[in-house]
Amino acid sequence: MASTAALRHLVRLADLEQSEVDSILELSSKIRREGTKEALNGKTIGLLFFRRSLRTRVSFEAAIGQLHGHPIDLNSSSDFWDLEDREGRVMDGIAPEHVCDAATVLSRYVDLIAIRTRLSGNSWSTDRLDAGIRSWANHADVPIINMESALWHPLQTLADLMTLREHFGSLKKRKLTIVWTHSPTAASPSVVNSLLHATIRSGMQVRLAHPTGYDLDPEVLQEADSICAQSEGSYEVSNKLPEAVDGAEVVYGRSWWSLDDYGNPTLAANRRARHTDWKVDPKLLALGEDAHFMHAMPVRRNLEVTDSVLDGPESLVYQQAENRLHSQKALLLHFLGRSS
Ligand code: CP
Numbered sequence: 001m002a003s004t005a006a007l008r009h010l011v012r013l014a015d016l017e018q019s020e021v022d023s024i025l026e027l028s029s030k031i032r033r034e035g036t037k038e039a040l041n042g043k044t045i046g047l048l049f050f051r052r053s054l055r056t057r058v059s060f061e062a063a064i065g066q067l068h069g070h071p072i073d074l075n076s077s078s079d080f081w082d083l084e085d086r087e088g089r090v091m092d093g094i095a096p097e098h099v100c101d102a103a104t105v106l107s108r109y110v111d112l113i114a115i116r117t118r119l120s121g122n123s124w125s126t127d128r129l130d131a132g133i134r135s136w137a138n139h140a141d142v143p144i145i146n147m148e149s150a151l152w153h154p155l156q157t158l159a160d161l162m163t164l165r166e167h168f169g170s171l172k173k174r175k176l177t178i179v180w181t182h183s184p185t186a187a188s189p190s191v192v193n194s195l196l197h198a199t200i201r202s203g204m205q206v207r208l209a210h211p212t213g214y215d216l217d218p219e220v221l222q223e224a225d226s227i228c229a230q231s232e233g234s235y236e237v238s239n240k241l242p243e244a245v246d247g248a249e250v251v252y253g254r255s256w257w258s259l260d261d262y263g264n265p266t267l268a269a270n271r272r273a274r275h276t277d278w279k280v281d282p283k284l285l286a287l288g289e290d291a292h293f294m295h296a297m298p299v300r301r302n303l304e305v306t307d308s309v310l311d312g313p314e315s316l317v318y319q320q321a322e323n324r325l326h327s328q329k330a331l332l333l334h335f336l337g338r339s340s
Contacts, residue, residue: 011130018201027330039333047074047147048080048114108141114145
């Protein structure tokens, strides 16, 4: 199903020009307001999950169905062979198939492949290479969309930008504080990496608040510095809560692993236990300027954020989750070259 048009992938949001992001977001809002035609009629899309998902899986499958395309949803634990993603290996391990063969074959069946990759969880220096998603992008003959890898979660960020724009209109000079939250099931920093870059690129003034030892990947921060130099956006890092929320218009909660303890659950648990006070409650939110609350979910109620904040009028979390549906429809139409 490969076409002669230049093949493009979405591993991270920076793979799109800002003008393309703007146009996808405009289309997302139009789709939310007006609905869509049967714009993916005849298109087949493969969804490959190497990790669990609720929102991404259901919103993507629903988006494709509502556009009258055909989703094929596959789970690595039950539906296909273990895959090798390292090049040139003697394949004498568990995996009986290489990504290069799976990607080439699937490209002959489907029009686009979306993938949520698995993390080893053992070594950040290995996981940060995002070899899983990059290997698919190297070998596929159809667009590859990243449904979350170790480093990036572009689909979540698209929905986040859509939600922020619905709330503020222009994002320039708006104040966002991203707050690390305490959770025993912390995630990779993918959501925060993508959000940080995209919001600075949109001209927001971002504070990244986390306890010591939860610094983002140095290359992600270096790139954030470069984006600041080329945009009206800015960011600063703070290890102080509640000060970091002072004046914030949006507080975005997220728990992520300490990269210092990556692969060592005992050290990670010990470090985490020192920061149980990193939780969003009404008192913290009140330090902002009419601050609203966002979270990519799943969220641990009354551990990361209180019920009163999540269920209160300041919460944008369900709008955020709903916008996954609209923004992914717009993204699919962008990639598959059809207007709604
Ligand atoms: N926010 C998000 O990606 O949710 P899932 O992990 O449930 O897909």
